[in-house]
Amino acid sequence: MFYIKRGNVPNKRHTQFKKENGKLYFEEHISREGFSSIYSNVYHEKMPTEILSVGNFNQFNITESFGKHKNRHFFTKKLNLSGDCVNARQPLLYNDDIIIYKLHANKDMDYAYRNSHFDELFYIQSGNGCFKSNFGHINIKTGDYLVIPRGVIWKMDLDTDLSCLLLESSAPIETPNRYRNKFGQLMEHSPFCERDIAVPDLDPIELSQNVHLKVRLKKGIQEYILKNSPFDIIGWDGCYYPWKLNINDFEPITGSIHQPPPVHQTFQSAGFVVCSFVSRMFDYHPESIPAPYPHSNVDSDEVIFYSMGDFMSRNGVEEQSISFHPAGIPHGPHPGRYEGSIGKKRTEELAVMVDTFKPLKVASGLKEIEDEKYSLSWLT
Ligand SMILES: [Fe+2]
Structure with a gap:
């Protein structure tokens, strides 16, 4: 990520930063990999460490559906989900590196949320809303990929109902290495560049107290009441923050013969890649076959x-x-x-592909939305 600055920060990090009344703002250093990777310094109106109470720990377990090994197809639009962006999720597929969910949210969050063990990637299938965080807000709309590094404190207000594909990742979600030069800048051959990336706009300081925070851990959610709002930020700077990229700003790479899926890669993580299949010109060799070859x-x-749209290689699939x-x-x-x-x-x-490097398990509870005929649908 690239360096940005929002609001007011002192000229030198880790030095006295005073309010008009002579009292200090409180610096919080937020870093990855034990102070050895990207970081930001944020400046609070009040001390961010004051916890009023430690609430319930609510366990969260995904159970596996022990079915046959076969190609599967799920009509996720049929999922009957309701709630906010945290509790209206249905797990679909998962392994140690990733959990893939579908999310249908129809309520605002009345608490703050911090995912402590997973980075998050939302793909907004439809809807509008405002993502509010301790780095400021990002307005989201249909087609946005919203990247939320673990540790960001956020809540989502909806303008309309939201339908999303959602990934929780055990490792950071990044732009692909091969698109970046040695200084981190996205290069000329990258399908998108920094200009396509939206970063948070800082909001006015929020001074509310007794703030309900839910912290997502691997095995569940721990509830806290914080004395001060985590959104009491006067300014921040650094390279760690949430950001978004709209799938329609991904410029497709095409060729004279069929281009393999890596040309569509949009994100990398340790255990998977994410690719965007967008509207594009087909191959132009006179003998080309634009549809993909069968592959293993x-x-x-x-x-x-x-x-x-109409996905070029499949019959019987619907939107979502x-x-x-x-x-x-x-x-x-x-x-x-x-x-x-x-x-x-x-x-x-328009399609989003997730290729994982470890086998995925199928979550239970999907029988109602599975296309039982799919695995034999290649027969002629
Ligand atoms: Fe494939």
Whole structure:
């Protein structure tokens, strides 16, 4: 990430920073990898460490559905979910590196939330809202990827209902290494650059007290009451903060013959990659076959969320469908889609792919939304 500054900060870090009344602001240093990676320094009106009470610990367990190994298809639009951006989530697929959820939120959060053990990536399928955090706010809209590093304290206010694909990651979610130069800047061949990335705008200091905070841990959520609002920030600077990128600002890379999925890569993490399939011109070699070849990506499980349009290689998928193709068997275009793509000039589609490097487990509770015929749908 790149350096930014918001609001007022002292000229030198870790020095006296005084209010008009002569009293001190309180500096909080927020860093990754034990003071050895990216960091920001934020400046509080009041001491951020005062805890009034330690509340309940609410356990959170995902249970596995022990089904057969097969290609799967879920109609996630059918999920009947209600609540705010934390409690209206349905886990779908997971392993030690990632939990993939669908989220249908229809309520504002009346508490602050801090994910302590996972970085988060929201893909906003539809809806508008305001993400408010201890770094300021980011207005979100359809097509946004919102990256929330662990430790950011936030809440979400909705303008409309939100439908999202949501990832919790055990490792940071970053822009791909190969798109960055040795100074971290996104290079000329990257499908997006810093200008496409939106960062928080700082809000006026919030001085409320007795603030309810929920801290997400691996096994559940710990509740706290803080004496002071974590949003009492006068300024901050650094390279650690939440940010967003709209999928429609991802400029597709095309070629004369079929380009492999890595050209669509948008994010990297230790255990998975995220790719964006956006509307684009098809391959232009006179003998090209625009649809993908059948493939066995032997080290990955593949998840595709079909966001909008007509996905070029699949029959029977709807908006908000999710396909899951585990390693162990090949997959590819549906009957007719391979040959049928020849001569086509472009595709109008929007899809998000998550390829994991460890096998995924299927969460329980998805029977109602599963397409039971999917695994045999390649038969001619
Ligand atoms: Fe694939």
